[in-house]
Amino acid sequence: MQHIQPPEKSKLAYVIGPYQAPIAHVSPGETFRVSTLDAFENRIDSPKVDLREVITLPYVNPCTGPIFVDGAAPGDTLAIRIDDIQIPRDYAVSCLIPEFGGLCGTVFTRVLNEPLPQRVLIHPITKDGLVHDRALKIPAIPIEPFYGTIGTAPTIEAISTLAPGFHGGNMDAADVCPGNTVYLPVNVAGAHLFVGDGHAAQGDAEVCGVAAEVPTVGTFTIDLIKGRAVRTPRFENAEFLMSVGSARPMEDAARIAFHDLVTWLSAEHGFERMSAYQLCSQVARVRVANMVDILYSVVAKFPKRYLPTP
Amino acid sequence: MQHIQPPEKSKLAYVIGPYQAPIAHVSPGETFRVSTLDAFENRIDSPKVDLREVITLPYVNPCTGPIFVDGAAPGDTLAIRIDDIQIPRDYAVSCLIPEFGGLCGTVFTRVLNEPLPQRVLIHPITKDGLVHDRALKIPAIPIEPFYGTIGTAPTIEAISTLAPGFHGGNMDAADVCPGNTVYLPVNVAGAHLFVGDGHAAQGDAEVCGVAAEVPTVGTFTIDLIKGRAVRTPRFENAEFLMSVGSARPMEDAARIAFHDLVTWLSAEHGFERMSAYQLCSQVARVRVANMVDILYSVVAKFPKRYLPTP
């Protein structure tokens, strides 16, 4: 099985765009492995690390990619099934980054208040799960790994790996996990897929800006839906159809997600549009994936048990 | 057991405030029943009803109240356990109201596009659950009743029953359901509690603006926490501590909810504030309660299994 490694440091991908040379090729139907560094390039290994030395914008959240998907052409959709995620390290990292997060002033929500202090935690990963803080007597947190960042190149833009959007990117949606399929638009020949930002566990909204950050070895199976383009990322598993919106303010993220879900239900599952809208108001589920990144991400979910039987 | 009925039509409560005379008195520790009309005053019984005749602002979403809680004084907190909700009708109502909802122009998000058409559905309630539309071959939706609106009077404001806020109100949070306790601030003598807007089922975000609307007979047990005031509504059950934020844009609702949750964890459960913030980023859950009302409501949830053992 092909195993794609992150490139050497000078070629790490900090933007998702069409300007980098592919580091690997995969074919529709192929199952392959990808290794990823954590969001801090695996550079934090102690609570004493000074974040100002590690976080030197824009060089944060390196992705492994671009991966060229043979045969992918603009107007197609990439279907990426995540088969497995392994964590090749016995600890995860989290931190508070001054001027970044959901409950503090940021570079967008600018305030004159003093910034919060930095804070770094190293979380051991044991057989029981993630240890948040040995000093706190609380149970270990179950390991539920997923990719915070997965995306395909826009046509001509190069978008920071810190940002989510119509191309996927840094959605921080825990639904990008083993067993689920991610649908992403193909905008350029070969799609140029990027993946990174492994999380061992994350709360909805990723409120402090950082989850339990880990490197990964992931197993993926890729497929191509020719001639049909998703307009925003979609996820699917046995239980849910899911559409993702990434925008600010957060209600616009939710609007994008629900609008796409209603469109999906009416275009492919036999619902009249207004009927799908009204039914979503009774059965849909919503995940706030992040409220901290350059755009906020919201996942609108439709339980497949309510799909009409033909 | 005391059973509080909605007042006659001319005295129905369409605002939550201190200006109406109490319609009933309850005592701390008392278990009592409350009947409520649906959000449309039980006036919709057919898909042919013209919403323009039913919805005559500001006379929408009538609540039963104010209920005077003996001994409640400003600075206290009301703890309302919801024991049971019965639905005394064999159907629920939903509709699309032009210029109201999450995926259309509204009186706030003003657009020049033509409004969506009105649409009314009558949903039979059977032993299997809620029938969305007999013409669609989909399973019945489980009945999971809750109150869309529950609140206490602000000190001097009278707030539309269509609006949520620090006083509770129209949060449309499915966590206001049997088994859960709702904490609300006491701002005036007797608290002046209002309740209404029963929902037989609702999706997260209540995206079309309306859930499965029903009248109810609810059973409540009320308690009083003297001398301690919640600053925004809180919910609690065996599994979660929950804080509610209601604001626009939606990220401000999430900020209020998480800020209160972090405050709760640090003030009453032994967490250092930054530690609580960082842990929430790994284990919290979020419900988008509504994205359609005068303010949006978001519930931030902390799993009690992660509370430190003393």
Add this chain to the structure above:
Amino acid sequence: MQHIQPPEKSKLAYVIGPYQAPIAHVSPGETFRVSTLDAFENRIDSPKVDLREVITLPYVNPCTGPIFVDGAAPGDTLAIRIDDIQIPRDYAVSCLIPEFGGLCGTVFTRVLNEPLPQRVLIHPITKDGLVHDRALKIPAIPIEPFYGTIGTAPTIEAISTLAPGFHGGNMDAADVCPGNTVYLPVNVAGAHLFVGDGHAAQGDAEVCGVAAEVPTVGTFTIDLIKGRAVRTPRFENAEFLMSVGSARPMEDAARIAFHDLVTWLSAEHGFERMSAYQLCSQVARVRVANMVDILYSVVAKFPKRYLPTP
């Protein structure tokens, strides 16, 4: 000329609603005077005042009112021409209020950062204008007085005098000044007009949350437009038609303002709606009135020189 004084302290209006007894009556066509206290009840007279003692929510920003307008009935519009504003004091007050303002965490935009410190300035009013700070060598600021708060009672809501909205209220729009006419909706018999929050000078957006706060003696001439209701406040002078939107996020305030302006131009001035929209995109002016209150206020202005000649 009738001169309406603020009521005694226990009856000061801190909400705009239908529940208070009128303190005066005026007739259409009448010119009358109104005295107002400043937003802090004239209680700040030194930089050493402790704001925590002065600002005891919800008792802030007292208005003079309700003033009953004879003959005003729901569905009418009140036209209030501001003839003059005098400042009966030789100083203005400004301050930084912790957790209030445009560049800090607030009760809505909740952050964990430490609040900004309080800061009070007393600004002498001299013949040259307002002295911001004698320690700074900068010119005096011209006195351009206006009312931060002017509104009419909603039908059943009682809205904090700190909030703007469709009823007017705390818009903090410098266009509520001598020479301009303010149009407000009549929702209850007698309209119940409230006015207060005099400002000797204010920057657009009132960014720190407070302007140069003063008591006033204003002269008003009131008129009634029977049977036509404005949906949101409007202003007019020789130069501009102006519509006000108050909402969060700020783009919704701008949408309300521009939607109403386009509606005004098409309903009363012969423009086709899309044509008015497109022309506004070339000649409109916008004032951000406030970015600090419970809702933000934006004024969209159409230069009357571009009204078609009949």
Add this chain to the structure above:
Amino acid sequence: MQHIQPPEKSKLAYVIGPYQAPIAHVSPGETFRVSTLDAFENRIDSPKVDLREVITLPYVNPCTGPIFVDGAAPGDTLAIRIDDIQIPRDYAVSCLIPEFGGLCGTVFTRVLNEPLPQRVLIHPITKDGLVHDRALKIPAIPIEPFYGTIGTAPTIEAISTLAPGFHGGNMDAADVCPGNTVYLPVNVAGAHLFVGDGHAAQGDAEVCGVAAEVPTVGTFTIDLIKGRAVRTPRFENAEFLMSVGSARPMEDAARIAFHDLVTWLSAEHGFERMSAYQLCSQVARVRVANMVDILYSVVAKFPKRYLPTP
């Protein structure tokens, strides 16, 4: 004088980034000319043009660039004085683009309402000014030309020319006009300056999404401030210091703008930070530059007459 022409069609710049080869070089102190196409590549010359043929995303709003500024290094600031803007065409173009604009559903503020129809106007430019519509008897609109788009390359991102941001870009700020100086950050060697999107006239907020679009011949004088980096675009003229914020929601744009203005006043003009904040609340002016682009832009202005004399 060097005169820089837009490149051939296949090399037109639709992103602002570091990936394109410079089309010209200029030196600090040099005065030079730049020709630009209009936002629609000069392809609209009749009201009958079908916008669906002209607007093929992402190929909209072509800029002339990148222009390499000799000696510019990361950490410097580019000071670009706009000396003159000529319009080499006797008409301007405006239009309504479905799903784009301030008063309609868009790709972000997604709605289920039917889109607005497209509408194209050709505006003759006469000696009296811009003729909005000969069928309307209204005065000609004065020609006040400016550049909607001016920006420098980010370090590794390539940003759509439709988006504004910390790099400048599509701010649609009428202050980018003759007589004013624009300060932009230098992120890459040579700065890589792009300019385009000439407007013959524009209302604040550019509410319908389009102004009076024209090609231009501009004259610029460029200078370099070594070793000092602006964090967000700034403008300056004889009257005002101006900071620009671009973000969503609009209040974040205003926060960025005012935060930078306060920072500027305290870092370079002797104000204590809180004092600058409080003074801005009395004398600042605000321009809503756009409420239609990928991010909204707000300009906060400080009148230089209130700068302290040393």
